[in-house]
Amino acid sequence: QSALTQPPSASGSPGQSVTISCTGTSSDVGGYNYVSWYQQHPGKAPKVMIYEVSKRPSGVPDRFSGSKSGNTASLTVSGLQAEDEADYYCSSYGGNNIPVAFGGGTRLTVL
């Protein structure tokens, strides 16, 4: 069982927006601004899309955005495109002894 809770699936039509949630506790998501989101296409390694809650690495489209409220972080994908169809995982720093926690993943389907 994953430390962070994500919905197993999400979907949207091309051009629409979709938001994926990631719920933790005050010991991880709620306690630190170190939430990251990873995109994983089948057979590929994960790729970071968002770090430190809302920052985008160079090269990630600005259609991807992140936010946090309390113990829940969110990833929003705007203007959905076919290539956005993938699995998305959230991750959070959880303190010195458990520095990494992952969510269970959300499969995003572009209808």
Place this chain on the structure above:
Amino acid sequence: QVTLKESGPTLVKPTQTLTLTCTFSGISLNTSGVSVGWIRQPPGKALEWLGLIYWDDEKRYSPSLKSRLTITEDTSKNQVVLTMTNMDPVDTATYYCAHRLTARDYFDSWGQGTLVTVSS
């Protein structure tokens, strides 16, 4: 450019010990703030963090697997080694190593992963 690559056996028998090597370039574990992590993913399932080794040789392990895991480094070879004892079929997974900056706390570069199957 940071690159990482995992290597090791593709098949291990139950109860055996798994040893995987992560060979990296473009980073140095002698540099303050650098860490290398191990993450695994069973087929069709979620990512699971296994452990981290820091530039100062500190290590952190997943509490659920701590008794079975050891991470070591060979800085002269730019390698990090993961050892997992008492392998079981449920440990069948793709194992990834990845680079992490302690100041940012996210994995910015990943290896391609290596699939390890546990079967007799």
